[in-house]
Amino acid sequence: MKQRVVSLSDFGPAENMSLIEADIPTPGNGQIVVKNNAIGLNYLDTYFRSGLYPWPNNNDIKIPGSEGVGYIHAVGSNVLDFKEGDRVSYVTPVGAYAEYAIINAAHAAKINVEVEDHDVVACTLKGLTTHYLLHLTTKVTPGMTTLVHAAAGGVGQLMGQWGKEIGATMIGTAGGPDKVATALEAGYDHVIDYKKDDFVDEVMKITNDKKCDVVYDSVAKDVFPGSMDCLKPRGLWVLFGQASGSITDFNLAMLSAKGSLFVTRPTLFSYIANRDEYNNASHQLYSRVSDGRLKVYIHDKMPLEKIVEAHNELEGRKTKGGLVITL
Secondary structure, eight states: OEEEEEEEOSSSSGGGEEEEEEEOOOOOTTEEEEEEEEEEEOHHHHHHHHTSSOOOOOOSSOOOOOEEEEEEEEEOTTOOSOOTTOEEEEEOSSOOSBSEEEEEGGGEEEOOSOOOHHHHHHHHHHHHHHHHIIIIISOOOTTOEEEESSTTSHHHHHHHHHHHHHTOEEEEEESSHHHHHHHHHTTOSEEEETTTSOHHHHHHHHTTTOOEEEEEESOOGGGTTHHHHTEEEEEEEEEOOOTTOOOOOOOTHHHHHTTSOEEEOOOHHHHSSSHHHHHHHHHHHHHHHHHTSSOOOEEEEEEGGGHHHHHHHHHTTOOSSEEEEEO
16 A cells, blocks of 8 residues: 655755655554654754754655654554554654654554644644653742743743743743734743844843743754843753754853853653653643643644645744644
8 A cells, every 4th residue: 555755855955855655664563553644843853854863764765754643553563552543642753744654652642632633733742842841851830930932933832831830930032023922822921022122131121130040942043142141040041942053152161151050952752761751741731732721823734745835934933833734
């Protein structure tokens, strides 16, 4: 049997991707094949596509894509937690842009609550990221003050809502009045328009010069070193993405000079490697989406044929919320 997949011909721009026909895969040891109902688009996908992150396998066809939802089509050997027909979500470094995705069973989670497919793929990778950022990289508690860059993006909107549920003071940055409004709707106490105002100056005003306990930075180059200037002594800079490019001129001595700061560069897969932690994080996320505590914002739904256009929208910072690829 054949299926449609997105093939990456070479590392580089989105135009290097095209839709081709390929065989439906057979799962090996520890693997499952998921018949996708929908696919989520994430910045992580652009990192692998561009070559910024090393490609993690030697398969004949390079298939990008980091998350999907569907039903298990086939189960490989030594898979104990799943069976054919189970409804699952998954996160994976690559391989999701296909009608049938082959993934490691360890990267999947059963969905045991009522959540629509488009909401699942708009929130899974972003929501699991939000969970570890707020609860595991550091434990945000009531009364803490955080700064979140890209507050109108997919992760940013979930951070605003979940952070407010915790009881933290949430400050966000966003570009332009529309995105500022989106971030405010997502629960932020204060949103700074970085196109109009200097975000460091605004943070100082908002906090009465007390600064922030944590800065969550998925932008990197364009907000460096300002992110560190927003931190209290011994504050934590969480660099979990690099939408504007990587930081190349960072010197560890800057951490001491700016107040004995801490910095970490986490990745989701380190926080879901343990099955119990993965299941718990998924349950915490989906239960909140199901009962309305977390609202999932979807920017657009686009067919698999428009994957190039979808990548260009994401990288052009034209999105407010998740991009969903339909099948």
